Amino acid sequence: MGKIYNSITELVGHTPLVEFKRLEEALGLKGRIAGKLEYFNPAGSHKDRIALEIIEQAEARGEISPDKTTLVEFTSGNTGIALASFAAAKGYPFRIGLQPGVSVERLKLLEAYNADIIPVEPDDLAEVYEKGIEAFEPIIKKFLEDTPNGYATYQLSNPDNIKAHYDHTGPEIWDDTDGKIDIFIGGVGTGGSTHGVGKFLKEKKSDVKVIITQPNPDDVANPIVDGVPDGGFHGIHPVHDDNGLNAMTPDNFGPEVVDEYQDISYAETLKAIHLLGKYEGIFVGASSGASLAIAIKEALKEENAGKLIVPLLPDNGERYLSEDLQRVRPEVEDKVDFK
Ligand SMILES: Cc1ncc(COP(=O)(O)O)c(C=O)c1O
Structure with a gap:
């Protein structure tokens, strides 16, 4: 067959x-x-699992759909690439905030998957280095304010990240x-x-x-x-x-x-x-x-x-x-x- x-x-x-x-x-x-x-994995890392789980669980809860939602995340790496690939495959626009100094491979892959890249200035990250990882949250909130019908995937705290690996x-x-x-x-x-x-x-x-x-x-x-x-x-x-x-x-x-x-x-x-x-x-x-x-x-x-x-x-x-x-x-x- x-x-x-x-x-x-x-x-x-x-x-x-x-x-x-x-x-x-x-x-x-x-x-x-x-x-x-x-x-x-098809987009090249273990992050494919969480990107798909996070999108499909939100779809199942009726929180997002390709005709009305723009996906948003802040990441320097593989999660962004996985989200960009699957957002494209499912028809979602995707906006990604990128840390300065991201490797050229990553930038090019994100371009290949049609992601909307928003560079983040080093000054905006100063708080993260000072206060710790929680300071990422306000950065993502700011992207959301600038993105009509934006949905943040919040990989640091989204329980569907753990679920992908548990299941x-x-x-x-x-x-x-x-x-x-x-x-x-x-x-x-x-x-x-x-x-x-x-x-x-x-x-x-x-x-x-x-x-x-x-x-x-x-x-x-x-x-x-x-x-x-x-x-x-x-x-x-x-x-x-x-x-x-x-x-x-x-x-x-x-x-x-x-x-x-x-x-x-x-x-x-x-x-x-x-x-x-x-x-x-x-x-x-x-x-x-x-x-x-x-x-x-x-x-x-x-x-x-x-x-x-x-x-x-x-x-x-x-x-x-x-x-x-x-x-x-x-x-x-x-x-x-x-x-
Ligand atoms: C290359 C690479 N290795 C390991 C990790 C860590 O995986 P996790 O986010 O599941 O802790 C990440 C993600 O942040 C990654 O991109």
């Missing part, structure tokens, strides 16, 4: 889980690592591992993916360990590679330190499903990305590299021998070619010894 899809939106989810067997062998890993390759990403990992997953690893931007997946997995098997990947704050403040903004981690930031959760913790984050927070350096992140390219022919973005680096460290531990470790790998390295993400930097990577 033939199979012709009606829309790109029908292709979201059911991304593959791939065990990195050659990497395991090359590094002598004791645990097994199977990466969830979210770049197989889909978590069950996919559970089914594809036949319930044998032992450790799940992910980073926090909005918190939706680790919250939704972690909640689902823990309800199924309470001793699944959930580890949050945290970019090393020093590397974020002082990038170790030239020309890389925010330390190069893209989309994830530290939310927890010795004093507990910080002001950059979004509403959608779920600390109750977290067992451990682990810091990762950018050097370790780069090394993990390049090992994956070298041994598996897979090129992922930096947030994936950060989670993979932690997966490698866990898989080296004797206590994790034979355990199944699943890092969520949000997007593809092609999205960061303008930063030369593919280039091996021996001056920093040679110092990394995962043992």
Whole structure:
């Protein structure tokens, strides 16, 4: 029987889980690592899931429709690209506020999907850096005032973000591992993916360990590679330190499903990305590299021998070619010894 899809939106989810067997062998890993390759989503990241869920749940509640609504969001990254793609596929106009310094790939993809781009001045973001993540809200409210029939998707606090991962990403990992997953690893931007997946997995098997990947704050403040903004981690930031959760913790984050927070350096992140390219022919973005680096460290531990470790790998390295993400930097990577 033939199979012709009606829309790109029908292709979201059911991304593959791939065990990195050659990497395991090359590094002598004791645990097994199977990466969830979210770049197989049609607009290229795990954010496709939340963009579609947020739009379709609002449609189901009768709050929006293509003939009367303009979708609005403020984001520097993958959520904007996913919303732009699906807004186009469903016939919604889409206005996106963009942070300064957004990579050229992102800007061009947003243009390709016909998004209406509103640059946000650095001064307007000063409050966010001062007061924390909640200061994004007034920026979006301002866009709404300027947008007749605007509907803000509010990825930082919209519960449909968590729901997308609880209903889909978590069950996919559970089914594809036949319930044998032992450790799940992910980073926090909005918190939706680790919250939704972690909640689902823990309800199924309470001793699944959930580890949050945290970019090393020093590397974020002082990038170790030239020309890389925010330390190069893209989309994830530290939310927890010795004093507990910080002001950059979004509403959608779920600390109750977290067992451990682990810091990762950018050097370790780069090394993990390049090992994956070298041994598996897979090129992922930096947030994936950060989670993979932690997966490698866990898989080296004797206590994790034979355990199944699943890092969520949000997007593809092609999205960061303008930063030369593919280039091996021996001056920093040679110092990394995962043992
Ligand atoms: C590349 C990338 N990785 C990880 C994340 C974090 O995912 P989440 O928003 O589900 O916490 C994001 C999003 O902010 C992202 O764009």
